[in-house]
Amino acid sequence: MGKAWKFGNDIDTDVIIPARYLNQTTPEFLAAHCMEDADMAFAKEVQPGDVIIGGKNFGCGSSREHAPIAIKASMVKAVIAESYARIFYRNALNIGLPILECPEAVSGIAAGDEIQIDLETGKIDNLTQNTTFQARPFPPFMQELIKAGGLIPYVQRRKKDA
Amino acid sequence: MGMTITEKILASHAGLDEVVPGQLISAKLDLALANDITGPVAISEFEKFGMDKVFDSKKIALVPDHFTPNKDIASAELSKALRTFARKHQIEHYWEQGRVGIEHCLLPEQGITLPGDVIIGADSHTCTYGAVGAFATGVGSTDLAAGMATGEAWFRVPETIKFVFNGTDYQPWVSGKDLILYIIGKIGVDGARYCAMEFTGAGIEALSMDSRFSMCNMAIEAGAKNGIIAPDEKTLSYLESRAGRPYKVYTSDADASYRDVFEFNVSDIPLQVAFPHLPENAKSVQEAAGIKIDQIVIGSCTNGRLEDLRVAAQILRGKKVHSDIRLIVIPGTQQIYKDAMKEGLFDIFIDAGAVVSTPTCGPCLGGHMGILAKGERALSTTNRNFVGRMGHPESEVYLCGPAVAAASSVKGEISHPEEVL
Ligand code: SF4
Numbered sequence: 001m002g003k004a005w006k007f008g009n010d011i012d013t014d015v016i017i018p019a020r021y022l023n024q025t026t027p028e029f030l031a032a033h034c035m036e037d038a039d040m041a042f043a044k045e046v047q048p049g050d051v052i053i054g055g056k057n058f059g060c061g062s063s064r065e066h067a068p069i070a071i072k073a074s075m076v077k078a079v080i081a082e083s084y085a086r087i088f089y090r091n092a093l094n095i096g097l098p099i100l101e102c103p104e105a106v107s108g109i110a111a112g113d114e115i116q117i118d119l120e121t122g123k124i125d126n127l128t129q130n131t132t133f134q135a136r137p138f139p140p141f142m143q144e145l146i147k148a149g150g151l152i153p154y155v156q157r158r159k160k161d162a
Numbered sequence: 163m164g165m166t167i168t169e170k171i172l173a174s175h176a177g178l179d180e181v182v183p184g185q186l187i188s189a190k191l192d193l194a195l196a197n198d199i200t201g202p203v204a205i206s207e208f209e210k211f212g213m214d215k216v217f218d219s220k221k222i223a224l225v226p227d228h229f230t231p232n233k234d235i236a237s238a239e240l241s242k243a244l245r246t247f248a249r250k251h252q253i254e255h256y257w258e259q260g261r262v263g264i265e266h267c268l269l270p271e272q273g274i275t276l277p278g279d280v281i282i283g284a285d286s287h288t289c290t291y292g293a294v295g296a297f298a299t300g301v302g303s304t305d306l307a308a309g310m311a312t313g314e315a316w317f318r319v320p321e322t323i324k325f326v327f328n329g330t331d332y333q334p335w336v337s338g339k340d341l342i343l344y345i346i347g348k349i350g351v352d353g354a355r356y357c358a359m360e361f362t363g364a365g366i367e368a369l370s371m372d373s374r375f376s377m378c379n380m381a382i383e384a385g386a387k388n389g390i391i392a393p394d395e396k397t398l399s400y401l402e403s404r405a406g407r408p409y410k411v412y413t414s415d416a417d418a419s420y421r422d423v424f425e426f427n428v429s430d431i432p433l434q435v436a437f438p439h440l441p442e443n444a445k446s447v448q449e450a451a452g453i454k455i456d457q458i459v460i461g462s463c464t465n466g467r468l469e470d471l472r473v474a475a476q477i478l479r480g481k482k483v484h485s486d487i488r489l490i491v492i493p494g495t496q497q498i499y500k501d502a503m504k505e506g507l508f509d510i511f512i513d514a515g516a517v518v519s520t521p522t523c524g525p526c527l528g529g530h531m532g533i534l535a536k537g538e539r540a541l542s543t544t545n546r547n548f549v550g551r552m553g554h555p556e557s558e559v560y561l562c563g564p565a566v567a568a569a570s571s572v573k574g575e576i577s578h579p580e581e582v583l
Contacts, residue, residue: 010351010352010440012546012548012549014527014528014546014548014549014550014551015548015549015550018528018550018555019199019527019528019529019551020528020529020533020553022199022228022527022529023229023233023234023236023237023240024236025202025203025206025240036555037549037550037555038549056352057351057352057355057385060351060352060385061286061382061546061548062285062286062527062546063200063283063284063285063286063288063300063301063302064199064200064302065200065203065284065302065303065304066199066203068302069203083352083355085352085355085385086355086356086385086387087286087300087301087302087382090301090302090305091301091302091303091304091305094302094304094305095302095304139186141186141316150304151304151305151308152207152210152211152304152307152308153211155308155311155312156211159312
């Protein structure tokens with residue numbers, strides 16, 4: 001269970017982690033500056049299990065994997081958005097940051113609502129408003145990738161099988 | 163059923179006769195690249211998982227261009243990580259400072275990105291190489307690590323959107339940058355999400371290679387997977403003295419299928435300016451006229467090529483940069499730097515009162531060499547005007563091509579070149 005942090009459309013990777021912090025790569029350092037150009041309070045107050053809600057085209061812009069790394073290291077449970085930019089989508093799956101696509105949940109969740117997510121089934125409960133949403137299922141290949149724990153273990157396993 | 167150029171390149175690299183949009187494939191890579199920001203993350207992934215050999219030391223490019231010459235100790239450590247890896251694995255395409263340039267200017271110039279290639283880069287503007295007829299797309303560091311190890315990457319075959327530019331009667335000073343800003347203004351920053359953008363028509367044939375690079379460079383700003391232009395005579399003559407290996411030219415079949423087709427008359431497209439904080443906020447320069455500016459940057463992987471510097475110099479010749487403006491000119495590579503110097507362009511810039519920098523990404527991403535303070539406003543030939551992109555989160559960036567940038571630096575506010583000539 002966690003609190004919803006709500007952001008708008010086209011949240012770009014410069015907002016998720018500004019380039020002025022890209023001279024370092026440690027996840028903890030990146031997390032300390034996550035989302036700060038959109039909401040200074042986020043990095044300071046985010047709690048393990050909280051949820052990021054974004055609009056359409058979440059994660060557009062640069063290919064920096066530092067963006068999903070920063071979010072993952074903030075200990076958020078998942079990102080829920082209407083849609084994702086493609087490089088961010090790939091990166092999140094590759095590093096094992098849970099992301100869910102669910103336009104209904106995005107409009108049905110207000111900032112600060114208490115949210116519970118079942119990552120196995122994609123069920124999203126808004127405990128504050130007493131509503132439930134179902135995220136879009138991932139295509140089979142992505143499910144395999146997620147199950148393997150990201151791209152590198154997936155590739156390693158396939159190599160072993162070959 | 164016919165195929166698009168993007169589909170043909172992907173099919174050939176997946177060992178298939180045919181692919182269709184939506185299909186998941188694994189494709190062989192001709193090149194995998196990273197820079198001093200994304201490279202170190204890819205390298206630590208590569209090493210963490212016990213991968214000890216790269217698939218082919220000739221097919222990897224590592225380009226220290228973002229924070230170089232190193233701006234601080236932390237960024238020097240990043241460059242060092244890249245350098246150490248490049249030496250250990252005898253990476254052929256690695257350049258030290260003094261020889262390096264901005265990756266997306268440097269690699270095509272060196273003939274490393276060729277028609278028909280499949281290229282992944284841990285940099286979103288990898289799509290630039292579509293200008294020579296390659297399938298090139300940006301990925302993250304983990305994808306790159308896996309690509310460096312296996313020589314392959316998985317792709318979902320994208321649907322293609324065709325953009326046809328009719329006519330060749332361009333308005334004065336209009337370049338590839340204006341065309342791409344115009345398109346993004348029409349379709350939005352997610353208008354081509356997950357798709358290939360194919361640019362074609364007499365208007366594209368009339369464009370220089372440098373303008374074509376600017377266009378494909380910004381395909382990512384419409385959310386696209388890749389931008390692409392089929393090779394023609396101009397492409398082949400550009401590559402004649404550069405290509406270091408054989409390559410294959412693909413073109414789209416007449417009966418290929420497209421998700422959408424957009425047609426434009428080039429004569430309808432005015433000089434563009436994109437307002438903060440998204441590239442889709444593109445308007446005509448007339449609508450932006452009079453907006454006061456603090457700093458102007460001419461450079462980047464979008465507009466740091468020789469043609470861009472020539473256009474700027476043509477406008478700045480014999481003129482002075484307005485007293486309220488800081489003008490920073492950054493050639494994209496050492497070769498461009500040398501050519502521009504030989505042609506006397508630096509004399510024009512320096513006499514006008516501009517900074518001329520060594521090649522680097524620098525201010526484009528708010529890295530160094532021209533960071534904005536709170537409340538400051540920049541006009542820039544770069545590709546992104548997101549919140550905080552060039553510095554303080556309360557600064558602003560407007561995007562344009564080199565002609566508007568140069569004219570505005572004389573006037574002190576956003577201006578059409580005609581106003582200063
Ligand atoms: S010039 Fe700017 S957009 Fe291009 S690679 Fe460098 S930082 Fe990225």
